[in-house]
Amino acid sequence: MEAASIPWRPLGRILVEQGLLTSEELETALARQEKSGRRLGETIVECGFVSGPELSSALASQYGIELTTETGFGTGLRSEIQRRHESERRSVRPVLVEVAPLHAPDEAEPESEPATSESSLLAQLEEQWAKLAAAEALLAERELELTALVRERDRRRGQAVRFARRARRQNGHVEGHADELRRLEHVGDRLRAQVERLAADVRGCDEEIARLRHENEGLRDELAAAAALVAEHRELEHDPQAAPAEASSHLVFVQLADRYELVERDGPPPPRNAALELPELGNGALVVAGLRRSPLPGDMRPCVVAEPAGELRSS
DSSP: OTGGGSOOOOHHHHHHHTTSSOHHHHHHHHHHHHHHOOOHHHHHHHHTSSOHHHHHHHHHHHTTOOOOOSSSTTHHHHHHHHHHHHHHHHHSOOOOOOOOOOOOOSSOOOOOSOOOHHHHHHHHHHHHHHHHHHHHHHHHHHHHHHHHHHHHHHHHHHHHHHHHHHHHHHHHHHHHHHHHHHHHHHHHHHHHHHHHHHHHHHHHHHHHHHHHHHHHHHHHHHHHHHHHHHHHHHHHHHOGGGSOTTOSEEEEEEEOSSOEEEEEEESSOOOTTOEEEOTTTTSOEEEEEEEEEOSSTTOOSEEEEEEEHHHHHHO
16 A cells, blocks of 8 residues: 555654744643643644644645645635634744653643644544545555456456357357258158158059969969860870760861861761861861860860871871
8 A cells, every 4th residue: 555655754753844843842742742641733733833734734744645735625714724823823922831851651641621623623634544544555455356356357257258169169069960960851851752662662563463473373273274184185195085985076176377276066076097178267188187185174075186188198
């Protein structure tokens, strides 16, 4: 604190150095103070050696404070008090008395004279200066605390800025993950659509397979019937007598150059190598090449296999 760095000086010495009080007047005031036990400033003012404003300036110098009297609140009142005190000082002649050497009193005697209003004000002023010094010390402590708080505030503000930057970076990462998640969801939607299309295709394939299986079963039945017919034809070919003799009609199977013909005829079938004529075909004479069962399903009539006569002779 600024006031604490100024060395302490007695009030009487300050007044003497400022030329407001002589050494003899100081000794007189000290002698009266020793008897009354009152403050030195009050005693000096009561003796008329120094005015109240001059004492205030000296007290301000003692506490290291510059007191301005030219401007500010109460300037006119202070000047009027100083003017009146100067006039009273000129009208009152101080009486000098010899006193014993100064020594510290063991116990101050109580003052019997009533204190004047100005001396009371000076006493209050000294107390106010002491309070002001204490307030300045407290203010210095508060300034140190305020500086520490400002530093702490700046540190917290820096932490807040760093946290905000970190939060923005984390928000950026979260937004990036959100974009990636939306992209994956879009890919998932496309894959689900493809799976649905594939499932529909699979259902169509299953239906086609079922249809083909049904057709295959029909073809298998037809193949079994054809195999049975072939077996019967082979049996008749090896044993022509197996055909029923009492057949009232028979079939003639003719293999022509460009087609096959199956013709129904009445009566029993002719024997093998017998001549056969079929005028409705217009191909000339035919020869019986073999005898088989009817290729028609459920038809038990015999079937004669006929060939042109020239082909049979050449073979």
